[in-house]
Each structure stands twice: as C-alpha cells, then as structure tokens.
Amino acid sequence: MSAAANGHDLGGPLLELDDLRIQRARDGGTIVSSVSLAVGAGETIGIVGESGSGKSMTAKAITGLLPPGVVAKGEIRYRGRNLVGQTERQLRSVRGHEIGFVLQDPFTMLNPVMRCGKILRESLRQDRRLSKDEWRAEARRRLAEVGIHDENVIDRYPFQLSGGMRQRVAIAAALARDPQLLIADEPSTALDVATQREVLALIKGVQEARGMSLILITHDLRVAFATCKRIYVLYAGSLVEVGDADDVAAEPFHPYTQGLLLSEPPADQRLRELIAIPGSVPTPDEVATSCTFAPRCRWAAQACVEGSPPLREVGARRLSACIRLEEIRPEMATLRGLAQLEADPVAAARSENPLVVVRDAQKIFTSGGGKVAALDGVSIEVGANESVGIVGESGSGKTTLARILVGLEKASDGTITIGDVPAHDYSKLGRKDRQKLRSTVQIVFQDPYSSLNPMLSIGSTLQEAVTTHDRRARNVDARVADLLESVGLPASYAKRRPVALSGGERQRVAIARALAVNPQLLICDEPVSSLDMSVQAQILNLLAALRAERGMSYLFITHDLAIVRQISDFIYVMHRGKVVESGPVEDVLDRPQHEYTVSLLEAVPRSDGDWLVAAET
C-alpha cells in the first residue's frame, strides 16, 4: 500500500508504518504479516482488531517495547526517521518525549510503591531543575489537565485510587513530556462503562486541546467510530480495511468489518438473531496464503483462497482487502438489513411459579476491621422458564448474589429458596437437599481460561459432571459426545486439553459442563465479557438456542445493557448492593426511571460523536 493513500493532505505524516512485519525470532512465526499506516500531525486514527490480530504488538513495535524474542521488520518512520533496528538509547529519545504510551490495565501500569506525585515527577522533563513548590504546582497543573482537581492525589499511592483515577494519572504521566503522538492501547477496556466513556472523552479532549496525534487501539468498532477520524481494521496480522470512520460506519467494505459490526448487539432494540461470525481468529501463519478471513467468510470463493489479496483502493480514501467486494456489495447490504430485524416483543407477565425467590438478602464482608455490605437487602425472583438479567457495574454485588445462589458464599441474612429448598446456606443442608440444589442450579463463569481444569482433558471434565449426580450412569462417553454436540463442538474434542482450545470453545465446554446435570436454572456470570466480539455473538446465540430447546431459566449477570436486552425478559438493575430498578427489559431500557439506569444507558458506546461530547461536561 502506498503511503499516499493515507492522509498526506495533512502535510506529511508524523508517523508512518511501511510494511511493518513482526515475527517471533525463535520459530519465525508471524505475529503481524503486513501493516502500513500513516498518522498526520493532529490526526486521530483507530486500529481495530480482536485478540490475536496483532494490534498491541504493532503499538509496542512503534515504541520499541517488543518483548524479548520478537523482532520487527519493515519501516517505522517517525518524522522521516526509521525506528526499526535503532538501539535502546536512540529509542529512549523518542519514547516519552515524542511518543507517549497508555496501556490497558491501570492496575499494573503504575508502580504500586510510588506515590502518584513521584510517578509524575519521574515522567516530567529532567532538563530543568524545579524547586519543591514548583514541581508540586507542575504536578497539580498536569493532574488538572486530566480532570483531577483534588491536590491530595499527588500524595496517594495508586492502590488508593479507583480504576478511572488511576487511568487518568497514567495518562498524565504519558503526557508529561509533551509528546507529539499518544498511543492508547485499549485505555478503557478494564474500566466500568461509565468510567470508560469519561476516560475516552478525556483522551479525545486532551488530543484536541494540544493538537497532538493519537493512535487509539481498541477491539470495539463503535468506540473507534466515536473517537477516531480514520479507521484501520486489523485481522490476523494484516489490515483488511482502511477508511474514514464515517464512511466505514455507513457501509463497511470488508465482510470482516461488517461481521464485527453485526456481532455487536445494539442497546436500543432486541434483534431476532445476532449475525455471528463462525469459528475463531486464526494465527497469521494459518492464513498466510489466502485471504485472512476466507475460512470464516460466508462469501468465500475459490479465488479467495488462491493467494493473499493485498489492500486495494475501492473508493475515495478507502481501502479493502476483499477481492469480491464489487460482487458481494448488494448481498452485504441485504445482510445488514436482515440483521436489523427486531424480535417479537416478549411477554411482559412474570411466571406464576417462581423457581428462585430471594428476599432481603444481605451479605456483609469484613475486611481489615471494616464491614462492607456487598448485598444490602436484595430481593429478586426467577420464574420457571424465564430469562432474568441482573445489570450493574463492578462492585454492585451482582456476582456475590450469583455465588450465594450456587452455594459458594453464605448469605448473612435474608431468605433464599430454590425450588422448595432453603438455600441461604448450603452447609446447613442435608446431603439430599444439597444434591437437589446442585442439579437444579448451575453456573457458567466469566473467564473461560481458568474455569476448566488445565490438567484434565475435556472428556474427563464432562464425564465427571455426568457421573457426579448419576453414579450408575451408563454410556457416559455417548453422553459426553451429546453434550459436546449440543454446544456445537465435535465429539473428538473430548480428547483435547483446555490449552488446545480457543476462548470461545472453552466457554462452550463450560456451558456443556453446566448442562450435564440438566439444570432448571443456569446462572451466567458475564459469560461473554472476556471473549472476542465475533465469538461473543456465537455464544449468545448458543445460549438463546439452548434455552429454547431445553426450557431452562436463565439468570444472566452482565454489565452490558446491549447483551441483557438480547437475552433477558425481565431485568434487575443493581447499584452498590441494592436493586435500584426492575421490570420487563423493554420498559426499563426504553423508559428508565432511576438516574443510575439512565447513566448506564448513556454510557453504552454509540458510533456517533455525541456519545463522547456528552461525557466531557
């Protein structure tokens, strides 16, 4: 791709990547097969991709922070100077001074034993000596720029601050030497929705005020649309589409970009079905000789696997790697139309016979002498064959409630009945009642990477689930195969170990394990939040299909209003251990009554620019 296509109109790019390739030195494995891009002075670009796309490695290559054993080839030109192959000493003159870097995780990015003031001081320019008062004033000014007006933050340690505050301090540190370019790698992903919007608005605001260039790296197309001018979509180590944000949002020119857009459920309507991308992200080497997206593309033809298609110009300032674009454009448009179809409205009436009744549940944790009420008088009901959602941010108590329901915690007070068994404290139950509860309620955890025993094969894990409640079970292998099939995995996966599975596949196994006892209630605790966007839709569709097939109840716990809208009939909104609002999902999300629900709804990423503007005030 020529750099000319990328934005020379802004008067010579500040940073230019020309055929950047990143490889593991050990085995020559490819991490990034080819990325070319350009950032002009004052320009904002977004690099969008899922895990394994190589987006973070690209960012690290630019700042010369590639991990040991990983090498970059090609050219990274900063103001015309090639950074590839420069020594650490030479790179240090660029890093911080010219290019600032903000990372995803505000919890590990700040040195935990340094006060925030010290962290800022370390980052400030060393060339002039400041007196104690002077540098304190400087630190105050720097913090004010990132919206922290509380001077005491200078004397606090990172662990004393909230995630959002920490990310602000990290941004202040990255800006301390007044870089010309800021690279933000998923700066908001680890934060709560509301904070996420504030941090993005802050970065955008600072970028505009300083006239700095910004590279935003994200997995979320909508976030990129709202923040960036130009979008680079990265898939399996190479760019598949490049274009201005507004144009890409209006009509994506690559099936993958469109797939990503359609995989993400909208917050304002319930769809008949999410259009998921099948399969999972391949490694760059697996798709080195074909179109990277061909194995998962519904329009893949012979020509797509006969060579690796380069990016080509397909419109004004637009590039795409799809060779069949002209043929399939009408079909892509049809699919976008289909994806908009709304689901039939769900019955708003609650079920007559509740399966789970929670009344005034309290849970108090004592930590360091203080008492924290994780649940403060929560009452909920889940009826038979009902899908109930619980929405809230971290710290709202939603996970604590789930853990009490499956007996991993005891309620401090209140009554809980599941079926007709009192369930506020499993340890007080007889063996029979406990067994009954265990086969009535099952749970799927958030993190598929740690919820399967890494030392057991998938088959052993599922066999155990089958035989635990049915010791005389016959045909265990056949039942394991059935379970795998019911979650869309081939029976041969029984022989594999969790390491050989992708995140989405693991989550399918975790669901199969929960289904093994034929539960009446499946609790899903953020089951898709650690999965890639394209996989998330598959799992949501699977969960919807399983419920239709088996008539289970769901208790679906999530922070994501769009997801809860797709999957639940009735929702509870939780905030600081209390249910602040409840009702049929349409009512609550379309006509929210409580201010907290309103603020949650506003924070859901939207493609339009207003989304960020509103947060700045």
Add this chain to the structure above:
Amino acid sequence: MSEVAAQVETLEAPARRRRGRPSLLFAVCLLLFLGVVFLAIFGKMIAPQDPSAQDLSQVLIHPNGAHWLGTDALGRDVFSRLLVGARSALQGPFAIAAISMVLGNSLGLLAGYRGGILDTLLMRWVDFMLAVPALLVIIVIAGALGASYWLAVLVLAVLTVPVDARVVRGATIEQVPRPYVEAAKTLGVSHRRIMFLHIWPNVSPVAVANAFLIFAGSLVALSGLSFLGLGAAPGTPDWGQMLGENRALLFANPWCVLAPGAAIVITAASVNLLGDWYYEWIVGRGASR
C-alpha cells in the same frame, strides 16, 4: 539490526528451556542419575571386587589396573565400595521423598483447601517443627537409641514432611479460588475428589519439583550424618561413611576421599537440575501457574 539480533539471541536461551526441548545439560543429568540408580540396583553384582574384603598387604595403593581408584587404609577396593555405596546413597533419600510426597502433600492439600482452624493448627505445628534444630535432634536420638541408617532416615522424614506440607499448602491456596475449583464445587464433586483429582495435578509441578529438592537435600544430609558416624553403621559401603573414614587419608590416597565426595555432589546436583527441568516442562505443558 545486528545488535538487536544479538540481544534476541541471548534472551532466547531461557525460552528454549521453557519450551521443554531437552538440553545437553538435562541429558547429562538424566544419564548420571540413571547410572546411579542402575548401580543402586545392580552395584553388588557388577562390583569387580568384594567391597568389604580387607587385604592388609594392599593398603593405600594408588589407582592401577586392579584397583581403579586404589585402596583405603584397610586395603578395601575404593572403586567397588563406590559402586556398592550407590544403594545406601539413594534408598534413604528415596524413602524420605516418598514419605513427604504422600504425607506432606496430603497435609498441605488439606490445610490449603479446608483452611480455618485445621489450617491454623497444622501450620503452627509446621512452625514448631521448623524451629527444631534437626541435627541436634538426630544427635540426641542417635545417642539415646544408637546410630542407625534407618533411624536417621525416619527422623529426617519426620522433619521434612512439615516443610513439604507448607510448600504444597501455599500452592493449594493459590488454586482454591480459581473458577475450575468452584465449578467442581457447584457440581457437587466430593471434597476428596476436588483435592486429589482437581487441585493436586495443578500443584504437582511444585510438589514434584519439591520432592526432587527434598531428595537431593536428604542425600546430602544423610551423607553428612554418616560422615559424623550418626548414620550408616561403620564398615558399610556408604559415600558419607567413606568420606568420614578416609578423611585423614587425603594426602596418602586422595582418591578414596575425593571419589565419594564427588559422587555425592554430582548426584545431588543432577537430581536438583532434573527437578528444575521437570518443573519447566510440566508448566510448559499447560499446568496453571
């Protein structure tokens, strides 16, 4: 670019070990250890001469064709004693490592998994055992009951089990809050099964590597006790014993002192390195860290 490449080269070495490709060092250690195991089993048969046969006409001769490592002050063939001594070098440490694998791991799993008062009691007991000076206890017991190899093994085992329990408890505590354990709990899997089938395989890298360390440590400790006359009975072919008996002969016939000393050091070092390698290998195979 060349500088970057050079840097990459040096940083690659640990990565290769992590990937579990056997290195030359590993192969050497394994061969040495297997050799010692072979001698422990068949040493008596392949020893060229009777290790206890005294020949006072052939005292302190230097290495030659008949006596590869010469003879000691009583005219016994050092080479044969070295070969036969492999058995007492390995059997004690093996017993100690096995006992702590079974008892120490079980106690550690129980304390880490159950927590609460059981954990507190077990760990205070461990603290107490760690505070006991091992050598002193053995000297007192050996003084009271008479020195014996298996008595030393037993006392060492009793003192080692708590150390192992503490290590395994630490690793267990790390695993207990993981979702796979919670998932097993919510399925209603029995506690025993969770401890031994779910948690143990995930702490086994630590547990087995620790057993290797215990093995090597006890080998040195037992040799030391034999050296002091608190272990193997006088006259038995035992490396520590040989070292002790012949220490005065360092200048008369250095081989009869240096050979058993080298055997102890090399065997212990190779067991230690094998433990290291095992840990990296099993973690590389996907055991959770």
